[in-house]
Amino acid sequence: xxxxxxxxxxxxxQILLYSFILLLILLSVFVPAFFSARNILNILRQASTxxxxxxAMTIVLIGxxxxxxxxSVVGLSGVLAIxxxxxxxxxxxxxxxxxxxxxxxxxxxxxxxxxxxSVIVTLGSLAIIRGVTLLYTGGKMVDGILGSPYMLIGSGxxxxxxxxxxxxxxxxxxxxxxxxKTKFGRQIFCIGSNFEASRTVGISAERxxxxxxxxxxxxxxxxxxxxxxxxxxxxxxxxxxxxxxAITAVIVGGTSLFGGRGSLPKTILGVLFLASLNNAxxxxxxxFSFEYMVKAFLLALFVYLDIRLKDI
Amino acid sequence: xxxxxxxxxxxxxxxxxxxILLIILLSFLSPVFHTYExxxxxxxxxxxxxxxxxxxxILILQxxxxxxxxSNLALAATVAILxxxxxxxxxxxxxxxxxxxxxxxxxxxVSYLRFNSFVATLAMMFFLKGLVFYIVxxxxxxxxxxxxxxxxxxxxxKIPYPAIVFLVLITVSGILLSKTKLGRHIYAIGGNPIAxxxxxxxxxxxxxxxxxxxxALCGIAGLIIMxxxxxxxxxxxxxxxxxxxxxxxxxxxxxxxxxxxxxKTFQGILVLGIIAxxxxxxxxxxxxxxxxxGFLLVLVIVIDSIVTVRxx
Numbered sequence: 139x140x141x142x143x144x145x146x147x148x149x150x151x152q153i154l155l156y157s158f159i160l161l162l163i164l165l166s167v168f169v170p171a172f173f174s175a176r177n178i179l180n181i182l183r184q185a186s187t188x189x190x191x192x193x194a195m196t197i198v199l200i201g202x203x204x205x206x207x208x209x210s211v212v213g214l215s216g217v218l219a220i221x222x223x224x225x226x227x228x229x230x231x232x233x234x235x236x237x238x239x240x241x242x243x244x245x246x247x248x249x250x251x252x253x254x255x256s257v258i259v260t261l262g263s264l265a266i267i268r269g270v271t272l273l274y275t276g277g278k279m280v281d282g283i284l285g286s287p288y289m290l291i292g293s294g295x296x297x298x299x300x301x302x303x304x305x306x307x308x309x310x311x312x313x314x315x316x317x318x319k320t321k322f323g324r325q326i327f328c329i330g331s332n333f334e335a336s337r338t339v340g341i342s343a344e345r346x347x348x349x350x351x352x353x354x355x356x357x358x359x360x361x362x363x364x365x366x367x368x369x370x371x372x373x374x375x376x377x378x379x380x381x382x383x384a385i386t387a388v389i390v391g392g393t394s395l396f397g398g399r400g401s402l403p404k405t406i407l408g409v410l411f412l413a414s415l416n417n418a419x420x421x422x423x424x425x426f427s428f429e430y431m432v433k434a435f436l437l438a439l440f441v442y443l444d445i446r447l448k449d450i
Numbered sequence: 451x452x453x454x455x456x457x458x459x460x461x462x463x464x465x466x467x468x469x470i471l472l473i474i475l476l477s478f479l480s481p482v483f484h485t486y487e488x489x490x491x492x493x494x495x496x497x498x499x500x501x502x503x504x505x506x507x508i509l510i511l512q513x514x515x516x517x518x519x520x521s522n523l524a525l526a527a528t529v530a531i532l533x534x535x536x537x538x539x540x541x542x543x544x545x546x547x548x549x550x551x552x553x554x555x556x557x558x559x560v561s562y563l564r565f566n567s568f569v570a571t572l573a574m575m576f577f578l579k580g581l582v583f584y585i586v587x588x589x590x591x592x593x594x595x596x597x598x599x600x601x602x603x604x605x606x607x608k609i610p611y612p613a614i615v616f617l618v619l620i621t622v623s624g625i626l627l628s629k630t631k632l633g634r635h636i637y638a639i640g641g642n643p644i645a646x647x648x649x650x651x652x653x654x655x656x657x658x659x660x661x662x663x664x665x666a667l668c669g670i671a672g673l674i675i676m677x678x679x680x681x682x683x684x685x686x687x688x689x690x691x692x693x694x695x696x697x698x699x700x701x702x703x704x705x706x707x708x709x710x711x712x713x714k715t716f717q718g719i720l721v722l723g724i725i726a727x728x729x730x731x732x733x734x735x736x737x738x739x740x741x742x743x744g745f746l747l748v749l750v751i752v753i754d755s756i757v758t759v760r761x762x
Contacts, residue, residue: 204568248748252751252752252755252756253755254705254751254752254754255705255706257568258695258699258705258751259748259751261692261695261696261744261747262696262745262747262748263744263748264744265692265740265741265743265744265747266740266744266745266748267744269738269739269740269741269742269743270741272735272737273735273738273741277737382572382575385572386572395566395568396566425584425587426583427580427581427583428580428584429580430577430579430580430583431577431580431581431584432580433576433580434573434574434575434576434577434580435573435577437569437572437573437576438570441565441566441569441570441573442563442565445563445564445565
């Protein structure tokens, strides 16, 4: 009995890690081109965009909210960055981050002040921001300036590692430390598991919750800068559906949708897990429709395991 | 005291007030707005989302919701087109059955496996999208017969058949919800789950059947789309989930469950339909519609929250 409990407990905490290792072994054996330095770097580069957003989303979810507006923020930020590039390089970087910060602040303030569900608030801002972006560009793509130093932000590499991967690594490290090693992080867990109780023990819960929304929007904008810099163009439809991809990675990583429970390193594992699988399906020439179905199956499976293993 | 009562009255009827103002405004701005043809047009435009909104309202009353409605709609339309060669009976039964099955799986995940409806229906959304892409192989499928146009474009007493289906469905469901024990149980599950349990209401069966109902309604909506355009693709219904949830909440049903009704949802659907129609008539870019929809959504929940706080 006792050992059975221990085994289950052990698996419940590390199940994603073991699944991931198993997946890597299987893919290396059965997918010829999978295990090469070039392909691994490719996976990491593709994972970095959603990865950065998913790291920030983890903090929002642990704080007890959901931010569905990140995909639209990516769209708006990319368009703003490329448009302001014609004025100056610094504005192209600063304006999207500031606007995103303001959007996150508004999402947070409305959620907290009016005590409404963050799903509805951010669903509203998802529609508003996407609409504004499309109005701003008239539905057209915005092209950047060829040869501008802006292009150097996200393309190319540091010592052989693609730049987005390096940024992803530092964002993941920064946010992991913030969430798991500081007082701020502990307070986020606290407001997520019991908002009212955390207020009574003197945590400024409202302010912290607003900050989680600001973090998520600002990192979505950062991700958008990387994308638009690499492509040197911005589509007003960029980022459509990113919110669902990011949330999927966070939940596969075992973070609870109800707040108060989760881990940022596991979100990174979730991101890498999904990206590897995705990459393998492309290498195996599987129809892209399988990508959706496998993602759905994994999402359901991990939630099921999480619910089951929590009971014991 | 007096102002509070007035505020309360205004708040209870705010959607009707908005509808009347919109009608007056649009009658001045557009000469064709109040013509018979245009009114029929408005009613037709709202049928697809209106039919799905019936199920969504019942789900939200029980504190659940369904993100997979758009993909489910695409599934039904695709299945309907593929079954056309076997005649109308097989087509109708096949499409509704396929969508209901998706609803059933949603329901089982939420009620028996204790998934949060957000994750369960998110996974279903991905799965159905993949499934539709797989069936149609990334393309758009066309129907083989235009026989179905007779229904899609036909009228009875000058009212389009699809609109009649919608009006009958929402009236019957509205009566069932407000006048029968069945309906009261649904309110009890969302408003006071402990009391619901105490009275021996089989909560799991209710939640599962509500998801099945929503699925079946997606099937009917998909059939209606098929009878009008006779094509389907995986891209169909991309924003249906957001639009339908927005309509229900704008109508005044509370996202936190237990309060609302189908008459409110009808108003919500109507407001969005009139706005969409007015913008088309006035030649305003359709992007602005999304912005306005988002603003209305946020505005309605904020006003609700302010009035609720004042009343206390």
